[in-house]
Structure formats: C-alpha cells, structure tokens
Amino acid sequence: MQFVNEPERADLTLTFLGEGRAEVPERITRDLKPGMVRLLTRGGEGDGAVALPPSNAAQARELGAALAKLATDLGAQSIRVGETPHAEALTLATLMAGSQDARYRSEAKPGPIELAVEGLSDEERDRVEALMAGIRFARDLVNAPANVLNPAMLGRETRRLEALGADVDVWDSTEIEARGMGLLSAVAAGSAGGPRLIRVTLPARGEVKRVIALVGKGITFDTGGYSIKPAQGMTTMKGDMGGAAAVLGAMRALSALRDRLPEGVEVRAYVPAAENMVGPNAMRPGDIYRAANGKTVEVVNTDAEGRLILADALAVACDEGATELVDVATLTGAKTVALGNDVAALYSTDPDLTARLRASAEASGEFVWEMPLHAPYLKAYQKETLADLRNSDMVPAGGSIKAALFLREFVTRPWAHLDIAGNALQDGQATGWGVGTLVGYVLEE
Incomplete structure (x- = not known):
C-alpha cells in the first residue's frame, strides 16, 4: 500500500463519530468500541465506514489494522480517512497492516493500494514515509x-x-x-x-x-x-x-x-x-x-x-x-x-x-x-x-x-x-x- 495526498477516487472512506457528524443508525454504533471500524454504506461511488475518534496512539494503531482488514475484505483499492487525533499512528498502522510481500507468489493477493489521511502536517508525512520505508x-x-x-x-x-x-x-x-x-x-x-x-x-x-x-x-x-x-x-x-x-x-x-x-x-x-x-x-x-x-x-x-x-x-x-x-x-x-x-x-x-x-x-x-x-x-x-x-x-x-x-x-x-x-x-x-x-x-x- 502506498501513502498518497489524495486518491483520484476513494473506494472506502472512513469518517469519525462526534459532535457535528451526520446521524448514524443505532444498529451501526451499538457496542462500537475504540479501535473498531464499522461498515456504514455501500455504493457504486465507494463504501463508507465509521469509527470512534482514537483518544490515544494505541487506539489509533488498532483502528489502522482494523481499517486495512476491512478494506481487504471489501476489495477496496483506495482508502480515504477523515481528520482525526493521532493520525500519524493510524496512518502508519494502516499502511503496515495493508502491505503484503508478494515477491514469492505467482499471483499477489488482492489488497488496498492507496491511502490518504487528512490533517497530517508535512513533518508528520515525512516521518510516516521514512518509517514506512524502513519497516x-x-x-x-x-x-x-x-x-x-x-x-x-x-x-x-x-x-x-x-x-x-x-x-x-x-x-x-x-x-x-x-x-x-x-x-x-x-x-x-x-x-x-x-x-x-x-x-x-x-x-x-x-x-x-x-x-x-x-x-x-x-x-x-x-x-x-x-x-x-x-x-x-x-x-x-x-x-x-x-x-x-x-x-x-x-x-x-x-x-x-x-x-x-x-x-x-x-x-x-x-x-x-x-x-x-x-x-x-x-x-x-x-x-x-x-x-x-x-x-x-x-x-x-x-x-x-x-x-x-x-x-x-x-x-x-x-x-x-x-x-x-x-x-x-x-x-x-x-x-x-x-x-x-x-x-x-x-x-x-x-x-x-x-x-x-x-x-x-x-x-x-x-x-x-x-x-x-x-x-x-x-x-x-x-x-x-x-x-x-x-x-x-x-x-x-x-x-x-x-x-x-x-x-x-x-x-x-x-x-x-x-x-x-x-x-x-x-x-x-x-x-x-x-x-x-x-x-x-x-x-x-
């Protein structure tokens, strides 16, 4: 998976619950815990998912891994994530969870290709890219x-x-x-x-x-x-x-x-x-x-x-x-x-x-x-x-x-x-x- 500023089209968009957010059916938010992601909508223009905003880096990493899994299960090739606290930790965790080593396979397993996260500073982007390359x-x-x-x-x-x-x-x-x-x-x-x-x-x-x-x-x-x-x-x-x-x-x-x-x-x-x-x-x-x-x-x-x-x-x-x-x-x-x-x-x-x-x-x-x-x-x-x-x-x-x-x-x-x-x-x-x-x-x- 590659880190991009903005995908041409997002197959999966993650938004966060909170004040000022659109109403979400109670069946979606029931028992929703930090670090979990729930599928909200499906459509030809892309799927939507929701999550609680992470309150610490550990929750952000857990959420990133869950998001990568959901994207893989849905066959989404591009992901967009709304602005949220601890975005750097979430970004790196999503990238690492969604990356696959296909060098020794005759055919690579399908998985997400692009990730865009809103609200990251230039310094945070540089650090994420460097750590991603090192890992x-x-x-x-x-x-x-x-x-x-x-x-x-x-x-x-x-x-x-x-x-x-x-x-x-x-x-x-x-x-x-x-x-x-x-x-x-x-x-x-x-x-x-x-x-x-x-x-x-x-x-x-x-x-x-x-x-x-x-x-x-x-x-x-x-x-x-x-x-x-x-x-x-x-x-x-x-x-x-x-x-x-x-x-x-x-x-x-x-x-x-x-x-x-x-x-x-x-x-x-x-x-x-x-x-x-x-x-x-x-x-x-x-x-x-x-x-x-x-x-x-x-x-x-x-x-x-x-x-x-x-x-x-x-x-x-x-x-x-x-x-x-x-x-x-x-x-x-x-x-x-x-x-x-x-x-x-x-x-x-x-x-x-x-x-x-x-x-x-x-x-x-x-x-x-x-x-x-x-x-x-x-x-x-x-x-x-x-x-x-x-x-x-x-x-x-x-x-x-x-x-x-x-x-x-x-x-x-x-x-x-x-x-x-x-x-x-x-x-x-x-x-x-x-x-x-x-x-x-x-x-x-």
Missing part, C-alpha cells in the same frame, strides 16, 4: 528465504542505502580476520560463503559529539551447527537476522530524516552476518576462539552463536569510538518463555539510556520490559573452562539474562541489549519490530 526494508530482509538472502546478499542489499547518502562498508573474511574477529569467523566457518561485517555510517552535522552504534545480529540462517536444532525449531531460522533487519531498517528511515538528527550525532550500524552451518570446517563444541577484544571463549553450544558474533561487533564498535551502543538480536528462547512474542527484553548498563529506549518504544507501540543484569549468573559461564568464558552453561533457567551478561563483557561504553526473540517473525510474516524504537531513540523524539 518495509526490514520486513523484506526477514521475509527473504535463506537461499535468497545470505551474508553476501545482505551486504549488497545494504549498499542500496548509499543512494540515500549513507556510507556503507562491507568487510569479507579477510578483513574480518585481520581485525581479530575470531568469534564471527568461527560461527561462519561451516558456511561456503563466509562471514561479512556490514558497517553503515550517517555522518554528523557539524562537529561529532556523540557516536551512537546500533548493532544487529545477522544470522541469515541458523541450523544450530553441530548442536543441531530439531526440524521444528529450524523452520523459522531465516528470521534469525531480525536484529540486523531492525538496525538496517532504522538506518533506512534515518537516512531519509537526516536533517532531523540531533546536531553533532553520528549514527553507525554494525551488522555481523553469518550462516551457522555444519561442515568440515565448522566450529565444534569444546573449540576455543579469541574475540576482537582479546578475550577467549570456549564454544560449549554451537547453537548459542548469536552472542558470539555480537560480541565481536560490539568490541569493534567500542574500539572505533562509539559513545553509546544498542544491540538488537533474536537471541534466546528463554526470552520468549519469560515475555512471549509481543514484549522485548531490555538489558542496560545505563539508566539514562534505558529511559530513552523505553520512552521511544512506548511512543512507537513496541513494548519492552527491563530485565536484571544479575551479575552472579555470569559465574556459570566462567567455571569449568580453560578460556575466559564459555558461551553457554546448557542450563535454560535464566538463559536470556546470562546471554546479556556475556555480551556485557565486550562493551566499554553505556550499552543496552534488546532480545527480540519471537518479535521479529510472527505467523510466518516479518514484523519490522524495532525500527520505530531505534529511530525514535536516535532522534530523541
């Missing part, structure tokens, strides 16, 4: 099957951001090994294509005062390695790069909103990308590798690979001068046990950073819950090993916390970790979760 970019990356999107292809897709003014560098295995990123190299060793480290930079306006690093886990497919997953657990593993997609989607949106970046803020994205496969060179349980910051890690579980590649990327980002870091990763099954698929786990070493991320997530309609970095749990990763750390203790209890503590060993600046296992891919479709949170956090909105 779609993230969704397209996650939806792409692993035979289409591998680390090399992820690097090529990211280079599309250069047309928007971003600087993009893609390191191959030679450069990765030269930087001492032994953990990323180890995870990718079983794959014929090797690893990539993708770095995207949006230069600051004026003198650089802060460098924000967004780090995204980019496992384009995860078999589990020699600690192989069961068949049922492997079917969704094309989505194990949901963190990378969120980070790159945010950079896509921020590229379009560069004039709104706080002065002196440089934004960088770091995406360690690999396939976790089996093969003659693949890492094995018991192998020990050295990370970019010099620490050694014993691989106890080859299916705990995400924390390995993130550790190297976080260390490099700190070494290159990041002043604060946020990583995003589909990291642990333990997170979904604790919080389900709608709420992301937030870990942080800095209260101010935590507050800004929580505020941005709430404003974006993306829910996070702060979890404890309970330091004693790290001891389970430090015992019974010849290395500095193990990557797992093979005990599920507290698994998300322990993974976050592992990552903390590789950062030297204020840092936050978002575990989005379950958030990035739901009901077989990518969500684009995290793009809104990251964009709002960077723009401090």
Whole structure:
C-alpha cells in the first residue's frame, strides 16, 4: 500500500463519530468500541465506514489494522480517512497492516493500494514515509528465504542505502580476520560463503559529539551447527537476522530524516552476518576462539552463536569510538518463555539510556520490559573452562539474562541489549519490530 495526498477516487472512506457528524443508525454504533471500524454504506461511488475518534496512539494503531482488514475484505483499492487525533499512528498502522510481500507468489493477493489521511502536517508525512520505508526494508530482509538472502546478499542489499547518502562498508573474511574477529569467523566457518561485517555510517552535522552504534545480529540462517536444532525449531531460522533487519531498517528511515538528527550525532550500524552451518570446517563444541577484544571463549553450544558474533561487533564498535551502543538480536528462547512474542527484553548498563529506549518504544507501540543484569549468573559461564568464558552453561533457567551478561563483557561504553526473540517473525510474516524504537531513540523524539 502506498501513502498518497489524495486518491483520484476513494473506494472506502472512513469518517469519525462526534459532535457535528451526520446521524448514524443505532444498529451501526451499538457496542462500537475504540479501535473498531464499522461498515456504514455501500455504493457504486465507494463504501463508507465509521469509527470512534482514537483518544490515544494505541487506539489509533488498532483502528489502522482494523481499517486495512476491512478494506481487504471489501476489495477496496483506495482508502480515504477523515481528520482525526493521532493520525500519524493510524496512518502508519494502516499502511503496515495493508502491505503484503508478494515477491514469492505467482499471483499477489488482492489488497488496498492507496491511502490518504487528512490533517497530517508535512513533518508528520515525512516521518510516516521514512518509517514506512524502513519497516518495509526490514520486513523484506526477514521475509527473504535463506537461499535468497545470505551474508553476501545482505551486504549488497545494504549498499542500496548509499543512494540515500549513507556510507556503507562491507568487510569479507579477510578483513574480518585481520581485525581479530575470531568469534564471527568461527560461527561462519561451516558456511561456503563466509562471514561479512556490514558497517553503515550517517555522518554528523557539524562537529561529532556523540557516536551512537546500533548493532544487529545477522544470522541469515541458523541450523544450530553441530548442536543441531530439531526440524521444528529450524523452520523459522531465516528470521534469525531480525536484529540486523531492525538496525538496517532504522538506518533506512534515518537516512531519509537526516536533517532531523540531533546536531553533532553520528549514527553507525554494525551488522555481523553469518550462516551457522555444519561442515568440515565448522566450529565444534569444546573449540576455543579469541574475540576482537582479546578475550577467549570456549564454544560449549554451537547453537548459542548469536552472542558470539555480537560480541565481536560490539568490541569493534567500542574500539572505533562509539559513545553509546544498542544491540538488537533474536537471541534466546528463554526470552520468549519469560515475555512471549509481543514484549522485548531490555538489558542496560545505563539508566539514562534505558529511559530513552523505553520512552521511544512506548511512543512507537513496541513494548519492552527491563530485565536484571544479575551479575552472579555470569559465574556459570566462567567455571569449568580453560578460556575466559564459555558461551553457554546448557542450563535454560535464566538463559536470556546470562546471554546479556556475556555480551556485557565486550562493551566499554553505556550499552543496552534488546532480545527480540519471537518479535521479529510472527505467523510466518516479518514484523519490522524495532525500527520505530531505534529511530525514535536516535532522534530523541
């Protein structure tokens, strides 16, 4: 679905109940609740629907999803929405709910094509368009099957951001090994294509005062390695790069909103990308590798690979001068046990950073819950090993916390970790979760 100023003809028009509105039959308004939309009229000149004006952004998002569904059910190709509070949230929700990824279908399912919403300011329109582009970019990356999107292809897709003014560098295995990123190299060793480290930079306006690093886990497919997953657990593993997609989607949106970046803020994205496969060179349980910051890690579980590649990327980002870091990763099954698929786990070493991320997530309609970095749990990763750390203790209890503590060993600046296992891919479709949170956090909105 595309966002337009005014469709030539509206197949479906949504108006809102309230003072000064035309009379609507009681049978239509009976039990009408916020977030619901009701069909009012049908005709050759277009259909009409009514709803209560949303009193907050959450209701507007719920209404947007309901409107997109109604339009699809009616076969409406163009939608017009009357002026209403929280129009920006409603617009983005309608666009995202009505968008379909038809790249892998022989015939696309019918759905709405155009949306026009009255009363949006130019600034709101620009933001909606930027976020829409970023979320779609993230969704397209996650939806792409692993035979289409591998680390090399992820690097090529990211280079599309250069047309928007971003600087993009893609390191191959030679450069990765030269930087001492032994953990990323180890995870990718079983794959014929090797690893990539993708770095995207949006230069600051004026003198650089802060460098924000967004780090995204980019496992384009995860078999589990020699600690192989069961068949049922492997079917969704094309989505194990949901963190990378969120980070790159945010950079896509921020590229379009560069004039709104706080002065002196440089934004960088770091995406360690690999396939976790089996093969003659693949890492094995018991192998020990050295990370970019010099620490050694014993691989106890080859299916705990995400924390390995993130550790190297976080260390490099700190070494290159990041002043604060946020990583995003589909990291642990333990997170979904604790919080389900709608709420992301937030870990942080800095209260101010935590507050800004929580505020941005709430404003974006993306829910996070702060979890404890309970330091004693790290001891389970430090015992019974010849290395500095193990990557797992093979005990599920507290698994998300322990993974976050592992990552903390590789950062030297204020840092936050978002575990989005379950958030990035739901009901077989990518969500684009995290793009809104990251964009709002960077723009401090």
